[in-house]
Amino acid sequence: MVKILNSLLLLAASAQAHYRFSKIVVDGVEEAAEWTAVRMTKNYQGNQGVTDVNSADMRCFQARAGTSTATIAAGKTLGFVANAAVTHFGPVQFYMAKVPEGADINTWEAAGNVWFKAGSISAVKAGADWSWPAYSLLPGGAQIYLSCAQVEVTGGGSGTPGPMVSFPGAYRANDPGLLWSYYPVATTYTAPGPAVWTA
Numbered sequence: 001m002v003k004i005l006n007s008l009l010l011l012a013a014s015a016q017a018h019y020r021f022s023k024i025v026v027d028g029v030e031e032a033a034e035w036t037a038v039r040m041t042k043n044y045q046g047n048q049g050v051t052d053v054n055s056a057d058m059r060c061f062q063a064r065a066g067t068s069t070a071t072i073a074a075g076k077t078l079g080f081v082a083n084a085a086v087t088h089f090g091p092v093q094f095y096m097a098k099v100p101e102g103a104d105i106n107t108w109e110a111a112g113n114v115w116f117k118a119g120s121i122s123a124v125k126a127g128a129d130w131s132w133p134a135y136s137l138l139p140g141g142a143q144i145y146l147s148c149a150q151v152e153v154t155g156g157g158s159g160t161p162g163p164m165v166s167f168p169g170a171y172r173a174n175d176p177g178l179l180w181s182y183y184p185v186a187t188t189y190t191a192p193g194p195a196v197w198t199a
Helices: none
Strands: 001-010 022-028 062-064 071-072 076-080 092-098 115-121 143-154
Touching: 022 071, 022 143, 076 143
Parallel strands: 071 143
Antiparallel strands: 001 092, 001 143, 022 076, 092 115
16 A cells, blocks of 8 residues: 555636635545645635745645545545635646655655656646636736645555656746736646656
8 A cells, every 4th residue: 555645736827816625536525524634724714825936835835734544546536626616727737745654644744856746737728718807817926726635545556656856846936837828818838847647
């Protein structure tokens, strides 16, 4: 069995895109309560994002560890639930990190080159017309909304994930995937960070 700390990084370019991801969905079943397997984030009351990619908050933005660890079989579906309907869309990056042997998942900080990208959702939605009211078009840099869930993955193969990156460190403030404009709607998008690992 491998214990995994699964991190969702949601990158939103608008200051109006205030979300937190406080529950997970394990193989189609949503957690009953917030902040169970998901580590409580510092924005649990205000929904503000992380704006400094060099901050240690880029790891989990956490105020405290989760109260439990979810279990999922390798190959099953795992997702995060936003606290409100997502109306300001942005790209989504999914990262995972293996908890070292002998470490406690509740206190491990996931520092260093321990993260690999497990998935990515583009900021570009092909064939769709998007529009935003003018008040949503605020100047400024990227705002990153993220949560970490404590997940034990059972079964699986013998592959070696990579490339491994650290948070902070995987992103630079001027990365094209962080500094992009969704108005007018982009036709291409380059996600920040490494490529998605494929087994």
